[in-house]
Amino acid sequence: xxxxxxxxxxxxxxxxxxxxxxxxxxxxxxxxxxxxxxxxxxxxxxxxxxxxxxxxxxxxxxxxxxxxxxxxxxxxxxxxxxxxxxxxxxxxxxxxxxxxxxxxxxxxxxxxxxxxxxxxxxxxxxxxxxxxxxxxxxxxxxxxxxxxxxxxxxxxxxxxxxxxxxxxxxxxxxxxxxxxxxxxxxxxxxxxxxxxxxxxxxxxxxxxxxxxxxxxxxxxxxxxxxxxxxxxxxxxxxxxxxxxxxxxxxxxxxxxxxxxxxxxxxxxxxxxxxxxxxxxxxxxxxxxxxxxxxxxxxxxxxxxxxxxxxxxxxxxxxxxxxxxxxxxxxxxxxxxxxxxxxxxxxxxxxxxxxxxxxxxxxxxxxxxxxxxxxxxxxxxxxxxxxxxxxxxxxxxxxxxxxxxxxxxxxxxxxxxxxxxxxxxxxxxxxxxxxxxxxxxxxxxxxxxxxxxxxxxxxxxxxxxxxxxxxxxxx
Amino acid sequence: xxxxxxxxxxxxxxxxxxxxxxxxxxxxxxxxxxxxxxxxxxxxxxxxxxxxxxxxxxxxxxxxxxxxxxxxxxxxxxxxxxxxxxxxxxxxxxxxxxxxxxxxxxxxxxxxxxxxxxxxxxxxxxxxxxxxxxxxxxxxxxxxxxxxxxxxxxxxxxxxxxxxxxxxxxxxxxxxxxxxxxxxxxxxxxxxxxxxxxxxxxxxxxxxxxxxxxxxxxxxxxxxxxxxxxxxxxxxxxxxxxxxxxxxxxxxxxxxxxxxxxxxxxxxxxxxxxxxxxxxxxxxxxxxxxxxxxxxxxxxxxxxxxxxxxxxxxxxxxxxxxxxxxxxxxxxxxxxxxxxxxxxxxxxxxxxxxxxxxxxxxxxxxxxxxxxxxxxxxxxxxxxxxxxxxxxxxxxxxxxxxxxxxxxxxxxxxxxxxxxxxxxxxxxxxxxxxxxxxxxxxxxxxxxxxxxxxxxxxxxxxxxxxxxxxxxxx
Numbered sequence: 037x038x039x040x041x042x043x044x045x046x047x048x049x050x051x052x053x054x055x056x057x058x059x060x061x062x063x064x065x066x067x068x069x070x071x072x073x074x075x076x077x078x079x080x081x082x083x084x085x086x087x088x089x090x091x092x093x094x095x096x097x098x099x100x101x102x103x104x105x106x107x108x109x110x111x112x113x114x115x116x117x118x119x120x121x122x123x124x125x126x127x128x129x130x131x132x133x134x135x136x137x138x139x140x141x142x143x144x145x146x147x148x149x150x151x152x153x154x155x156x157x158x159x160x161x162x163x164x165x166x167x168x169x170x171x172x173x174x175x176x177x178x179x180x181x182x183x184x185x186x187x188x189x190x191x192x193x194x195x196x197x198x199x200x201x202x203x204x205x206x207x208x209x210x211x212x213x214x215x216x217x218x219x220x221x222x223x224x225x226x227x228x229x230x231x232x233x234x235x236x237x238x239x240x241x242x243x244x245x246x247x248x249x250x251x252x253x254x255x256x257x258x259x260x261x262x263x264x265x266x267x268x269x270x271x272x273x274x275x276x277x278x279x280x281x282x283x284x285x286x287x288x289x290x291x292x293x294x295x296x297x298x299x300x301x302x303x304x305x306x307x308x309x310x311x312x313x314x315x316x317x318x319x320x321x322x323x324x325x326x327x328x329x330x331x332x333x334x335x336x337x338x339x340x341x342x343x344x345x346x347x348x349x350x351x352x353x354x355x356x357x358x359x360x361x362x363x364x365x366x367x368x369x370x371x372x373x374x375x376x377x378x379x380x381x382x383x384x385x386x387x388x389x390x391x392x393x394x395x396x397x398x399x400x401x402x403x404x405x406x407x408x409x410x411x412x413x414x415x416x417x418x419x420x421x422x423x424x425x426x427x428x429x430x431x432x433x434x435x436x437x438x439x440x441x442x443x444x445x446x447x448x449x450x451x452x453x454x455x456x457x458x459x460x461x462x463x464x465x466x467x468x469x470x471x472x473x474x475x476x477x478x479x480x481x482x483x484x485x486x487x488x489x490x491x492x493x494x495x496x497x498x499x500x501x502x503x504x505x506x507x508x509x510x
Numbered sequence: 511x512x513x514x515x516x517x518x519x520x521x522x523x524x525x526x527x528x529x530x531x532x533x534x535x536x537x538x539x540x541x542x543x544x545x546x547x548x549x550x551x552x553x554x555x556x557x558x559x560x561x562x563x564x565x566x567x568x569x570x571x572x573x574x575x576x577x578x579x580x581x582x583x584x585x586x587x588x589x590x591x592x593x594x595x596x597x598x599x600x601x602x603x604x605x606x607x608x609x610x611x612x613x614x615x616x617x618x619x620x621x622x623x624x625x626x627x628x629x630x631x632x633x634x635x636x637x638x639x640x641x642x643x644x645x646x647x648x649x650x651x652x653x654x655x656x657x658x659x660x661x662x663x664x665x666x667x668x669x670x671x672x673x674x675x676x677x678x679x680x681x682x683x684x685x686x687x688x689x690x691x692x693x694x695x696x697x698x699x700x701x702x703x704x705x706x707x708x709x710x711x712x713x714x715x716x717x718x719x720x721x722x723x724x725x726x727x728x729x730x731x732x733x734x735x736x737x738x739x740x741x742x743x744x745x746x747x748x749x750x751x752x753x754x755x756x757x758x759x760x761x762x763x764x765x766x767x768x769x770x771x772x773x774x775x776x777x778x779x780x781x782x783x784x785x786x787x788x789x790x791x792x793x794x795x796x797x798x799x800x801x802x803x804x805x806x807x808x809x810x811x812x813x814x815x816x817x818x819x820x821x822x823x824x825x826x827x828x829x830x831x832x833x834x835x836x837x838x839x840x841x842x843x844x845x846x847x848x849x850x851x852x853x854x855x856x857x858x859x860x861x862x863x864x865x866x867x868x869x870x871x872x873x874x875x876x877x878x879x880x881x882x883x884x885x886x887x888x889x890x891x892x893x894x895x896x897x898x899x900x901x902x903x904x905x906x907x908x909x910x911x912x913x914x915x916x917x918x919x920x921x922x923x924x925x926x927x928x929x930x931x932x933x934x935x936x937x938x939x940x941x942x943x944x945x946x947x948x949x950x951x952x953x954x955x956x957x958x959x960x961x962x963x964x965x966x967x968x969x970x971x972x973x974x975x976x977x978x979x980x981x982x983x984x
Binding site: 209452463 | 661684686701853919938940948960
């Protein structure tokens with residue numbers, strides 16, 4: 037019996053897709069940087085079906101790559117070639133909102149927007165929010181420990197995840213969904229599986245912590261002459277307004293691309309080199325959410341500022357920040373690097389970025405934006421030509437030299453697996469491989485994602501130049 | 511060469527203790543419920559020495575139990591018999607306070623009180639606080655994912671831990687101390703090792719997230735006729751004052767024992783069945799920290815209330831809650847059970863507790879206190895006589911029947927290892943054992959703690975009665 041027949045037996049023939057015209061949309065990521073052919077797309081609609089799919093793949097020695105909303109940015113959900121692609125999008129359970137505990141259970145394939153729409157009428161919200169909310173699935177967000185725009189206030193996806201259900205490649209189901217805010221009964225699957233990028237288990241459901249929906253929201257957009265001034269103002273603002281929910285930064289070059297792409301007007305009078313967008317939410321309906329921001333800004337050294345608290349006006353300011361990714365993608369296929377550096381050296385790092393890139397890719401354009409409070413920058417390099425690997429190598433080494441991390445919130449995926457040795461020691465890599473073998477002994481899940489099979493070298497501090505011919509995508 | 515000589519070679523003869531009169535204080539926990547003889551106490555003062563100690567133990571086939579401040583409550587740091595006891599108390603590094611990032615690096619053997627004293631002059635505090643702060647070490651707190659009094663506001667120890675250094679039984683050092691608030695480069699050692707109770711690695715240093723020291727603090731003590739009214743008032747209070755730092759509960763019987771033990775007076779006029787202590791901290795110096803509590807309590811249905819904001823007065827109210835453990839211990843050796851139940855069923859659970867205990871241990875006294883906002887109760891049973899196992903079994907089954915956990919914040923240790931199957935499925939236990947084997951293949955660290963070696967049965971839902979002759983301690 038063929039694998040495809042066995043899979044059809046489990047999920048129904050209509051949910052095993054092998055026609056290349058039908059599998060194509062699963063086989064390339066939305067940035068078009070990563071692509072690979074899969075053996076079949078299979079769409080289970082229950083945990084039992086996931087168990088059955090993995091059993092069939094195990095019997096046939098097939099590897100499995102798990103895909104949620106296909107909004108990842110490091111190729112972790114794109115096939116390398118020949119895997120079965122397990123799509124979670126039919127795992128669509130939306131459990132009742134537990135208003136006493138402030139929790140909800142959702143299937144791994146539910147989109148963030150669907151959870152938001154489900155919980156908001158009950159006075160709750162999800163602590164993580166992302167521009168890709170209409171497509172990104174909760175399972176994918178947990179698997180990548182997604183961050184986004186409100187990590188400053190609520191932490192990343194790991195902090196929203198109180199329990200999970202996941203299927204190991206053996207078919208064993210790890211179900212720990214009680215949702216107790218305090219529990220210490222041994223190893224923490226949430227701690228281990230969030231951020232494991234589909235390499236240890238297939239997530240099928242998640243118990244989410246909810247946050248109270250705010251009564252009001254205020255957004256300020258501030259203009260500065262340089263990154264150093266913006267970081268100083270942000271530090272002062274954080275002390276004065278300790279409950280900021282977001283602190284986002286972008287630059288004149290990115291703003292120009294966004295305006296060209298969207299047709300939006302100038303958000304602030306006068307041109308500025310650096311823009312800082314901060315948001316604050318207010319729990320009490322009787323309090324003006326903008327008041328603490330206005331008070332803090334009265335004394336601040338800011339070139340220009342606008343503060344709004346009406347919903348549409350807030351969304352309009354956010355649009356300048358959120359449209360960066362699509363404006364850049366509309367211009368070309370960028371080298372996209374999501375990195376973190378200590379906030380104390382962020383301005384230094386940004387100043388050195390263009391020269392670093394120009395050295396290995398003359399004529400390339402660097403567009404930077406990101407989450408300034410956590411030192412998390414999204415470095416986009418357009419027109420890198422054949423120098424994508426050299427640009428990646430140069431930028432990541434510059435990050436690590438400053439005590440930073442090669443991946444802040446997007447994960448390692450296929451994009452950075454060669455560079456993982458810059459952020460992790462050989463002992464750490466060996467321990468990661470040992471954990472991988474413990475839970476997925478045949479290396480069936482996500483081959484080539486995050487970890488190289490034992491023995492394959494990765495780049496180290498001061499290591500050799502990248503091998504020629506290696507590419508980051510198509 | 512003997513193991514003792516090799517250990518002396520590594521740490522110096524004076525730090526290898528074998529004289530029983532000198533090892534005695536390490537061999538019994540402070541509740542006097544757990545004790546066991548160790549082969550030697552060894553006190554390394556650096557990560558290199560820890561590596562050397564583990565290498566010597568590995569060569570001699572000796573098992574190792576790790577002990578910090580010896581304030582654990584489940585016997586996880588007490589020898590079972592014959593292990594080398596690795597005391598972390600000389601790992602005393604106190605790194606500089608990073609005021610920009612709000613972080614500090616400390617050795618595993620530093621006490622919580624020492625960290626508090628170190629960071630407070632810089633305007634910071636540690637997010638977790640415990641009554642045992644003068645002895646409890648940071649390493650032990652991370653290893654047990656300690657909770658304590660401010661989980662409501664800042665989360666447990668896992669949420670304070672941004673990085674760690676740990677030595678595997680192989681001698682490999684996992685060092686990941688960058689302290690970046692956002693980082694996704696593979697499996698998260700903090701997520702895996704916090705709460706692993708010394709069974710996967712020896713923690714040597716921790717990178718701690720700090721929280722801003724508040725400008726002011728207010729504490730309210732409220733009296734109620736029953737648990738249900740207290741929980742209703744707490745729910746209302748949490749909505750009205752979303753930044754509560756603590757919500758602790760205790761009962762008339764516990765208060766009477768505390769007053770007898772300490773000589774303290776009555777904290778509230780009139781006798782009450784249930785007491786709720788809530789705390790709020792205020793970031794701004796100009797704002798009265800008590801004001802939001804007073805406003806919220808104006809409309810609340812409370813039998814009696816006192817609200818204070820002066821430092822000594824706050825500490826005096828906290829003393830009624832914090833003295834519970836010592837007052838109970840002064841009265842006898844209790845069966846101590848740290849459990850969590852969903853807050854929606856907490857009042858039900860408490861009402862059923864005395865009958866549940868009386869049924870298996872007639873004449874036993876039940877004293878309950880705990881962290882009400884997380885449904886975390888400390889159940890203390892005095893005068894259980896020979897029925898300690900039966901009491902444990904009855905209470906833990908009652909917890910699990912209500913969707914609760916057999917351990918909220920103390921861990922499993924040796925005390926609850928037989929009951930772990932009540933909170934964890936066979937698939938989870940198998941996966942935990944697989945992870946254990948991956949990182950500690952010879953089962954060298956903490957034998958008998960948390961996990962039974964493969965093949966040993968643990969209790970399941972509706973399983974057999976506990977075997978006769980089994981005890982929880984001396």
